[in-house]
Amino acid sequence: MSTTSPSSVSITPDAFEQQSGSKFARLRGGLQLLRRSNAAMIGLSIILIWLFIALTAPKLAPYDPLEQDLMNRLQPPGAAHWFGSDELGRDIFSRVLYGARYSLPLGIVVVALSSLIGIIVGGVSGYAGGIFDEVVMRVADVFLAFPSLVLAMAITAALGPGLNNAMLAIVVVLWPTYARVIRGQVLAIKSQDYVEAAQAVGASTSRILLRHIFPNAYTPVFVKASLDIGAAILIAAGLSFIGLGAPPPTPEWGTMVSMGRQKFAQWWIAAFPGLAMLTVVMGFNFLGDGLRDLLDPRIRRRG
Secondary structure (H helix, E strand, C coil): CCCCCHHHCCCCHHHHHHHHHHHHHHHHHHHHHHHHCHHHHHHHHHHHHHHHHHHHHHHHCCCCCCCCCHHHCCCCCCCCCCCCECCCCCEHHHHHHHHHHHHHHHHHHHHHHHHHHHHHHHHHHHHHCHHHHHHHHHHHHHHHCCCHHHHHHHHHHHHCCCHHHHHHHHHHHHHHHHHHHHHHHHHHHCCCHHHHHHHHCCCCHHHHHHHHHHHHCHHHHHHHHHHHHHHHHHHHHHHHHCCCCCCCCCCCHHHHHHHHCCCCCCCHHHHHHHHHHHHHHHHHHHHHHHHHHHHCHHHHHHC
16 A cells, blocks of 8 residues: 655645636635725724825925924914924924824834734744743733723833834734734644644644644734734823923824813813824724624624
8 A cells, every 4th residue: 555645745726727717716705804804994094194194294294394383383273284383383283193103104114023022032932831831921010900091101111212222112012912812823723733734744833833733823813912002002102292202303193182271261272182092992893893803704794
């Protein structure tokens, strides 16, 4: 009796085309399902608009965001200054546009780093198990025991004020949640038959994690990441609000809101950057809900 080793099995062109066709069919089905989600499309539209604003802010802004005009300080919204001016005469509309160039990249980079660290740590921990898993999860529990904003404040205060230190603090705050999520997925998947088959043929741990476990465990992490971008933007704005984030005169939304807290009569100083944060966070929340509906098979079956 002759046996065929796994390495000797070849994929015919017809089989390859069939697999590629099924992938494109799933992608088309996913896009069609996403289009049927009004909330997801609204969220995606909001995000794309703000990304466009962030990329083209130097061309869209009518004034330099740092230019001072003391003769026109504290001007209400009007033809000259659509969103009014602050106590130094700077155009708030221009500063809000430039603020997107800080807040959006900050949220995306912070969540990308947090999820990457959490996936690696949580995936290895869940697959290895034993004492290593216990130690990693207890460390994660220590971080999760504190409110996110309070822990980020403490870390940033220890490192020193600044946007880079604020980003590092938010990464430290967010990674344990991703480690917890991916660990639960790995624990559920590593007992599946195809994982045990890969172990039986001598596949390495890294190959099993990268080829067999992670591709089947990314769904909740992906959905959580889309929701956490808005949360990261809010945490960064909160740190800037208390003076631990972006320093003045940086046109960052949290810093702008902080500057307007002592000017309640001039409501426009804090209102417009606050509304900008509101729309961006709503956009990511709507998109996250839509992705959850798209990627969760239980929701798809009910639909």
